[in-house]
Amino acid sequence: MAEAERKSVVAIGDLSFEEALAELEAIVKGLEGGQQKLEEAIGAYERGTALRRHCEARLAAAEARVQAIVEKEDGGLGLRPAE
Amino acid sequence: MDEPPPRPNTPEFTVSEIAGAVKRTIEGAFARVRVRGEITDLRAYASGHLYFALKDEGAKLRAVVWRASVPRLSLQPENGVEVVATGRLTTYADRSEYQLMVDRLEYAGAGALLARIEALRLRLAGEGLFDAARKRPLPMLPRVIGVVTSAQGAVLQDIRTTIARRFATPLLLWPVPVQGEGAAARIARAIRGFSDLPAGGPIPRPEVVIVARGGGSLEDLMAFNDEAVVRAAAASTIPLIAAVGHETDTTLIDFAADRRAPTPTAAAELAVPARVELEAALAQSKARLAGALARAVQAVRLRLAAAAAALPDLPGLLGTARQRLDDREARLGLAVAAVLAGRRGALSLAGQRLRAGPQGLAALRLRLARAGAALPDPPALLAASRQRLAAPSARLGPALLAAIGARRGALALCGQRLGAGVRSLLARRQRAAAPALARLSPAAITARLVLERSRLDGLAGRLDGSSYAAVLARGFVLVSDDAGHAVTRAAGISPGASLTLRFADGTVAARARRGGGASGQRR
Numbered sequence: 001m002a003e004a005e006r007k008s009v010v011a012i013g014d015l016s017f018e019e020a021l022a023e024l025e026a027i028v029k030g031l032e033g034g035q036q037k038l039e040e041a042i043g044a045y046e047r048g049t050a051l052r053r054h055c056e057a058r059l060a061a062a063e064a065r066v067q068a069i070v071e072k073e074d075g076g077l078g079l080r081p082a083e
Numbered sequence: 084m085d086e087p088p089p090r091p092n093t094p095e096f097t098v099s100e101i102a103g104a105v106k107r108t109i110e111g112a113f114a115r116v117r118v119r120g121e122i123t124d125l126r127a128y129a130s131g132h133l134y135f136a137l138k139d140e141g142a143k144l145r146a147v148v149w150r151a152s153v154p155r156l157s158l159q160p161e162n163g164v165e166v167v168a169t170g171r172l173t174t175y176a177d178r179s180e181y182q183l184m185v186d187r188l189e190y191a192g193a194g195a196l197l198a199r200i201e202a203l204r205l206r207l208a209g210e211g212l213f214d215a216a217r218k219r220p221l222p223m224l225p226r227v228i229g230v231v232t233s234a235q236g237a238v239l240q241d242i243r244t245t246i247a248r249r250f251a252t253p254l255l256l257w258p259v260p261v262q263g264e265g266a267a268a269r270i271a272r273a274i275r276g277f278s279d280l281p282a283g284g285p286i287p288r289p290e291v292v293i294v295a296r297g298g299g300s301l302e303d304l305m306a307f308n309d310e311a312v313v314r315a316a317a318a319s320t321i322p323l324i325a326a327v328g329h330e331t332d333t334t335l336i337d338f339a340a341d342r343r344a345p346t347p348t349a350a351a352e353l354a355v356p357a358r359v360e361l362e363a364a365l366a367q368s369k370a371r372l373a374g375a376l377a378r379a380v381q382a383v384r385l386r387l388a389a390a391a392a393a394l395p396d397l398p399g400l401l402g403t404a405r406q407r408l409d410d411r412e413a414r415l416g417l418a419v420a421a422v423l424a425g426r427r428g429a430l431s432l433a434g435q436r437l438r439a440g441p442q443g444l445a446a447l448r449l450r451l452a453r454a455g456a457a458l459p460d461p462p463a464l465l466a467a468s469r470q471r472l473a474a475p476s477a478r479l480g481p482a483l484l485a486a487i488g489a490r491r492g493a494l495a496l497c498g499q500r501l502g503a504g505v506r507s508l509l510a511r512r513q514r515a516a517a518p519a520l521a522r523l524s525p526a527a528i529t530a531r532l533v534l535e536r537s538r539l540d541g542l543a544g545r546l547d548g549s550s551y552a553a554v555l556a557r558g559f560v561l562v563s564d565d566a567g568h569a570v571t572r573a574a575g576i577s578p579g580a581s582l583t584l585r586f587a588d589g590t591v592a593a594r595a596r597r598g599g600g601a602s603g604q605r606r
Contacts, residue, residue, distance in 0.1 A: 018223035031375030045376040062251035069257045
């Protein structure tokens with residue numbers, strides 16, 4: 001049980017924002033449908049909460065950095081901060 | 084008369100001198116010109132120089148593009164194309180020619196340019212480069228946004244401020260010239276360069292790419308109509324947003340891009356969602372999530388309560404069962420003790436009798452004698468029975484006789500109580516109404532007596548009704564022996580004894596074939 005939980009949390013970390021949001025929306029709809037068994041509902045709620053936290057973390061991780069690509073002599077690429 | 088030919092006063096030039104003079108004149112008079120004409124006689128030499136001629140209806144002008152200028156041309160010269168060539172007019176003295184050294188070529192007139200763009204659009208559309216099926220959805224929230232535009236200028240600034248306002252996201256700029264010589268090739272390379280970035284490499288791979296340029300003339304935007312740029316945009320493995328020029332400008336990259344934005348600011352708005360809206364939507368999801376679970380739990384709790392109400396009272400059931408168990412246990416203990424005590428008593432009695440064999444025998448004899456003495460005298464019994472049989476209820480058996488006797492006794496008692504009651508009534512009446520007593524008719528008393536008599540008769544009738552006659556009518560038989568005694572036990576019948584069987588409607592004489600009782604009962 002704890003193993004599966006940890007696994008699902010790891011899986012959430014790999015989700016993109018929109019995947020997490022879509023799954024969260026599906027969970028909310030499923031819960032609101034009220035057809036789930038109580039245990040499933042609680043599991044869904046926990047997953048939904050984890051997804052929400054993941055989305056919120058993604059929203060909080062905002063960064064306005066700008067970098068520019070530099071094409072080097074040897075054909076490679078580099079980065080430099082751009083104003 | 085005979086004059087030497089007059090020395091011409093026109094100056095004399097060598098060929099080279101005149102060529103040089105012409106050159107100076109032409110270059111001085113036409114330092115830099117723009118010439119419009121149709122390209123013809125186009126030849127590319129191995130040296131890299133490009134030769135052609137510009138012609139119109141009445142003239143032809145030789146033109147050359149030096150190798151160094153060729154890469155900077157904004158169009159690829161073709162025969163039959165009407166262009167405006169910019170350059171210096173000069174002479175080629177070797178051939179007595181003048182020619183235009185071209186450093187810039189433009190399509191002549193918007194109409195011609197648009198016609199060329201349209202032709203390219205049709206060709207690329209025919210290849211399916213602009214098919215709707217090729218369009219990929221933009222990611223909702225890209226982690227990195229690639230931008231292909233000029234490092235200077237308002238475009239990048241517009242994109243930066245819009246991204247920062249909506250949702251601060253790292254930008255990766257691939258700086259390119261957006262017009263002029265070589266711009267198209269640089270733009271195409273930048274688009275391909277972003278696509279070629281490996282995921283997880285040192286340079287973060289953008290999840291969406293914006294190709295942008297501010298407004299300008301049709302010629303200024305031509306790099307974005309370039310076939311290489313359009314093909315690169317169509318081949319991009321990263322979803323691509325094109326935002327070139329103003330809203331009214333349309334370039335071919337718009338058709339190849341996954342999304343077209345009218346301005347760079349609009350492109351930035353397409354690239355990232357507004358963070359406040361996402362946060363609001365997320366907060367709403369959070370509330371719905373908690374609410375839905377609370378409702379689910381509440382519904383289950385209600386069902387649980389309903390189910391619990393329907394459950395039997397288990398503690399009560401257990402209590403009852405325990406009580407019954409305790410009861411059985413107590414009775415079990417008592418029963419065992421009683422059985423043991425009984426067996427022990429019987430054992431000791433048997434032991435006593437065993438020990439006192441002769442004495443026991445004597446005692447038994449004594450008891451037998453006593454029993455014999457106590458036995459009623461048969462003749463006397465017979466006489467008594469005859470006496471009872473002589474009574475009016477001759478048919479009555481001994482038991483019924485007793486019952487009748489009892490009833491009769493009760494009746495007599497009733498009669499006595501009646502008499503006493505009447506007497507006391509009379510006495511009371513006499514005492515209470517002595518004056519009226521004289522007038523009182525004895526008829527009332529007589530009537531009362533008659534009433535009591537009829538009740539008595541009724542009781543007698545009911546008494547008769549309960550006689551054994553009714554039992555006989557139901558199929559039972561009254562058996563009596565020779566003496567007329569009712570035989571109630573088989574043990575009392577000896578073999579060959581004559582018996583009288585009384586049915587409801589008469590009597591039958593019978594003889595016993597075998598003596599009474601089961602053999603086991605005989606002693």
